[in-house]
Amino acid sequence: MNVRTVCLAILYDGEATGYEIRKLSVEGEYSYFIDASYGSIYPALARLEQERLVTSRVEVQEGKPAKKIYSITPAGRSAFIQSLFEKLGEDEYRSEFLLFLRFASELPQSLVEQRLAERIVEVDATLADFDRLKKEHTHPGDAWVIDYGRTCMQAARDYIHAHRGKLIALARPDTGDAAAAE
């Protein structure tokens, strides 16, 4: 899933500027799909405009920089939907956190304990964010997808909570200093 596709998906639901798309992709509902920067969004939108899949109009504002508002064209809509018919890319999950936990036996107990506690707090925050998102959702499929994410997150949270003791027991008892390597 590239920035291009995400731009089309966002514009499918309504107009937006590059600035807004970036915000959605970092903080909004799309942050669970991608995390795009300006350096990728602006060129992607320019290319989509060249290909006539989106159009733009400039809105001058007083006190603020001019906005370039993008809209999806009928061709853009059908290209996007068409892409959903084609073979989808595989889901991918990358977790440095899990790599860290895998090496719990080589790490100090206090660090493992701290990271597990932090993670529970983070997951709870994400769970709360899902609730906010659910209130704001516009798309009919949104609620389903948000609840899917919610269910997985909740399972992760419960697992960590229930089994963290086992991992902490595996870790190296603290020695006062933080020498754990070797």
Place this chain on the structure above:
Amino acid sequence: MNVRTVCLAILYDGEATGYEIRKLSVEGEYSYFIDASYGSIYPALARLEQERLVTSRVEVQEGKPAKKIYSITPAGRSAFIQSLFEKLGEDEYRSEFLLFLRFASELPQSLVEQRLAERIVEVDATLADFDRLKKEHTHPGDAWVIDYGRTCMQAARDYIHAHRGKLIALARPDTGDAAAAE
């Protein structure tokens, strides 16, 4: 989490060749962390050797190409563990499947139904793979991490199974042809 770090993690548990590392990262237990190709692994190993974090020896074989077996050095071990003390990168999850489902209302019922069914089969295969992995695991933290993955996958599977009807109901009734794009 880059290829470099994954190479160190794999070599932490024992010697391996670039060829084997790639296999582990694509089919093996590391495939849940990364999916690296030769084009990234060989240069990464060469660089790690330059930095003295790994060493290599060549093993000539009859009938097969010579192997270059890499081992981690004490400096490599401590550099890797040290990296786990530093702030970890965030987990990331990218799913074209969820993007697809979000647009269920724009897609034909039969396609949505098919993709959901396929996904259940895939998740079941992954679940079975976790069981295989658990039998083969060497690391003490492995079992915990595998069960974590298992728990999340199981929750995803159950959710899809229980709620798929809702999404299918949202989709466009089939018309015979596959015209769903506006």
Place this chain on the structure above:
DNA sequence: TCGCACATGTAACGTGTTACATGATTAG
């Protein structure tokens, strides 16, 4: 005999990030 498994490596290419350039307004 066709293609896969073994095995290493490079070059071209794609895609995205970070940092830079620019600049007014507003909230603390």
Place this chain on the structure above:
DNA sequence: CTAATCATGTAACACGTTACATGTGCGA
């Protein structure tokens, strides 16, 4: 007065993938 928000865009860089180059032995 300082930092953040709004707003667009480019250039340098990092990192990874795909395809190419090379070659043997084995099973279907």
